[in-house]
Amino acid sequence: MKGLFVSPSPHRAADNSTAKIMLMVIIALIPAAMAGCVFFGPRAALVMSVCIVSCVVFEALCRIIMKKEQTVSDLSAIVTGLLLGMNLPASVPVYVAVIGSFVAIVIVKQLFGGIGQNFANPAIAARIVLMLSFTSYMSNNWVVPYWYSDVVDAKTGATPLAAEWLTYTENGAAYKMAPFTLGEMFFGETGGCIGETCAAALIVGGIFLIIVRVISPATPVAFIGSFALLTFLYTGSGVETLYGVLAGGLLIGAFFMATDYATTPLTAKGKIIFGIGCGVITFVIRTFGSYPEGVSFSILIMNLLTPYIDRLTRTVPFGAKKAERSGN
Amino acid sequence: MNKLNGIKLRHDKGTKDCETADFPLPKSVVVPMSQHMGAPCGCIVKKGDTVKVGQKIGDTDAFMSAPIHSPVSGTVTDITDFLLANGASCEAVIIESDGEQTVCPDIAPPEITDSQSLIAAVRESGLTGLGGAGFPTHIKLNYDAVKTPVDTLIINAAECEPYITSDYREMLESPTDVIEGILMVQKYLGIPLCKLCIEDNKPEAISLMKSKTEDLKSIDVVTLRSSYPQGAEKVIVYSATGRIVAEGELPIHQGVIVMNVSTVASIYRYSRTGMPLVSRRITVAGDAVAKNAGNYFVPIGTRVSEILEYCGASDAKKVLYGGPMMGICLYDTEQPIIKNNNAILAFKEGKMPETTACIRCGKCVRTCPFNLMPVAIENAYKANDVEELKRLKVMLCMNCGCCSYACPAHRPLAEINQLAKALIPRK
Incomplete structure (x- = not known):
């Protein structure tokens, strides 16, 4: 009998693929993206759509120009576009969103070889480039939730991290009051980027990814845990700690950006180191830096350290003996 | 003790209730002179010779080898160069069966009185590991008890590969052979403890072996978690004893010998009958097998094409020696069954999914x-x-x-x- 297939073992493969993993990430992001649309209106949907479409187009064009196999169907460009859109304020001009997509896909991802080869998270790098290049669009014009419904020009206000805490004295004691309640923070009725404000939706999405085993809980737990611990030690206030955890990009960063496969360490030990590094840097920037937010920078810095963390956290093979010293 | 990593596989052991049947005697057999790792045998018959069942047809002085016997009675029609499925080539003896299955008159139960006579008998039986790797059994038993004392005999009945049920059927159909074989090895080699290791997806085998060994203090039936590759040698040693067979070591260095359950039963059968390893039990399964999927006693040297035809799998696109995880693809179904084949699997689809870029998921x-x-x-x-x-x-x-x-x-x-x-x- 001829015409038999011959291949090396194993002859069975798990029912999984890059596209399936990316689809899980997209599903996990949908609740937070929807919450963004509810709070910030149709413009939020427009920004996210522009990011997704432009990311996919840039990805397809890059692969064509570089004469490489087409990778649009792995859905990774959609994930990048969605994450980027969720990391922009709803008021950002469309051309800024397109520039962000260009930076993410062309410069950060494809110029380094495409999926799996990039050294930094494309959405994070693009957000930082936009933040430095279009600072006014990216940091002052925060749309306030629900204002789109009654006025043409969206009202703007400060984000939870930029807003001043109110101080007042009562019976001779000084109190601090948060500009937003923890309830508002948890459900996302605050100013901020489209996808980062609704903590509840982000936590649901993150837990979903942990349950379907797309991400390991090591990174988010280490990231959020180390940040919370440092904040609590510094402020001594449980409310301020919780406020800090719920504010800004910490949750979206910890669950969706610090868990990116290509740009974070391989082993569990490495992921914990990565998470702790992110938590510490975020705390330092938020507390002592001139930027109100430090999540993107912390992840970018740890992305750069990933090859070193990988080298330091190699697994110890079962029954391995220490290498003999070379030379004798 | 940490558990080792592994994967959960769909078991697909649909043939587990198929009692082993005798496969119809083939008209001719192809017996390669290399059936295991180690040195090939030299052919000791020539074209035109008549041979009987169990007659030695290949042997060598090389240390790492086991002799080969004729699985049928009949005439040697040719001795050719043969390309094996693993890419090696060797001599192969082609024997046309006379259909009589006349047993070689030299066949008689061996006299076993001590470790050396046991090892000599096992060598003469041509026995190699029946679980897949096919290590010559007598070499495994022939260790230096002073340098490397052995305190535990591990019987590998994990059968962690999907589809394969031949070791399972061995336990259900010949539990006495298994236990007597274990006791023989323990007695003559002086191994105080035996751990008979079975994966927890075979509860019938576990309870049967437990009830049969109730009164035997030296045999401990161990239930292992079903997880692939539980039956890999170093993995099963660790799971059964917690000992780590380190880089460059053999199980013997950790005081254990690992034997497949069908191998140890075969030692006992040889000691009773003197009939060397000329046929073995295989599982025939896979989605291309249209009928007669099950377990068969097949003469060594039976062409796989005959098995596929008998089981309605002649249009298979991929045919494997062994399981889907570590089995070897046949490039041609004229390949014969050899001593270490525990299964023939036939599949309709041969292509594996397309490879894409590494995403570093870990x-x-x-x-x-x-x-x-x-x-x-x-x-x-x-x-x-x-x-x-x-x-x-x-x-x-x-x-x-x-x-x-x-x-x-x-x-x-x-x-x-x-x-x-x-x-x-x-x-």
Whole structure:
């Protein structure tokens, strides 16, 4: 009998693929993206759509120009576009969103070889480039939730991290009051980027990814845990700690950006180191830096350290003996 | 004790209730002179000779070898060069059966009185490991009890590969042979304890073996978690005893011998009958098997094409010796059954999913039972970095295939590990 297939073992493969993993990430992001649309209106949907479409187009064009196999169907460009859109304020001009997509896909991802080869998270790098290049669009014009419904020009206000805490004295004691309640923070009725404000939706999405085993809980737990611990030690206030955890990009960063496969360490030990590094840097920037937010920078810095963390956290093979010293 | 990494596989053991039947006697058989790792045998018959069942037809003085016997009675019609499925070539004896199955008159039960006579008898039986690797059994038993004392005999009945049920049927159909075989090995080699290790997906075998060994203090039936590759030698040693067979070591260095359950039963049968290993039990299964899937006693040398025809699988696109995780593809179904084949699997679909770029998900690292880093090994292999490959301990890879199986990008990581091993110069 001829015409038999011959291949090396194993002859069975798990029912999984890059596209399936990316689809899980997209599903996990949908609740937070929807919450963004509810709070910030149709413009939020427009920004996210522009990011997704432009990311996919840039990805397809890059692969064509570089004469490489087409990778649009792995859905990774959609994930990048969605994450980027969720990391922009709803008021950002469309051309800024397109520039962000260009930076993410062309410069950060494809110029380094495409999926799996990039050294930094494309959405994070693009957000930082936009933040430095279009600072006014990216940091002052925060749309306030629900204002789109009654006025043409969206009202703007400060984000939870930029807003001043109110101080007042009562019976001779000084109190601090948060500009937003923890309830508002948890459900996302605050100013901020489209996808980062609704903590509840982000936590649901993150837990979903942990349950379907797309991400390991090591990174988010280490990231959020180390940040919370440092904040609590510094402020001594449980409310301020919780406020800090719920504010800004910490949750979206910890669950969706610090868990990116290509740009974070391989082993569990490495992921914990990565998470702790992110938590510490975020705390330092938020507390002592001139930027109100430090999540993107912390992840970018740890992305750069990933090859070193990988080298330091190699697994110890079962029954391995220490290498003999070379030379004798 | 930490559990080793591994994967959960669909068991597909649909043939587990199929009682073993005798496969129809083939008209002619192809008996290769190399059926296991180690030295091939030299052919000791010539074209035109008549042979009887159990007559020795191949032997050698080489240490790492076991003799080969005729599985049928009939006439040697040819002795040819033969290309085996693993890529090696050797002599093969082609015997036309006379249909009589006349037993060789020399066949008589061996006299076994001590360890040396046991080892000599096992060598004469032509027995090799029946579980898959096919290590000549007498070599495993012939150890230096002073240098490497053995306190535990591990009987491997994990059968962790999907589809295969031949060891399971051995336990259900001949539990006495299994236990008597174990007791013989323990008695003559002076091994105080035996651990008979069975995966928990075979509860009938576990309860049967437990009830049969109730009064035997020296045999301990151990239930192992069903997880692939539980039956790999180093894995089962660790699971059963907690001992780590380190880099460059054999189980004997940790005071254990690992034997397959069908192998140990065969030792007992040989001691009773003197009939060497001329046929064995195989499982025939797979989605291309249209009828008669099950377990069969098949003469060694039976062509796989005859088995496929009997089981309605002649249109299969992929045919394997052994299980789907570590089995070898047949390039041609004129290949014969040899001593270490425990299954013939036939599938309708042969293509594996397309390979895409590595996304560094780390699944290969998390599934490797030995904590290797296939993703790093692949990069070092591509860079031809031999020093790095040594640091990554690629030589420890047993080619279980967990990494390739788990990879969402379907990269052939297990294959790359084997290619990478070849780059490392042997001492």
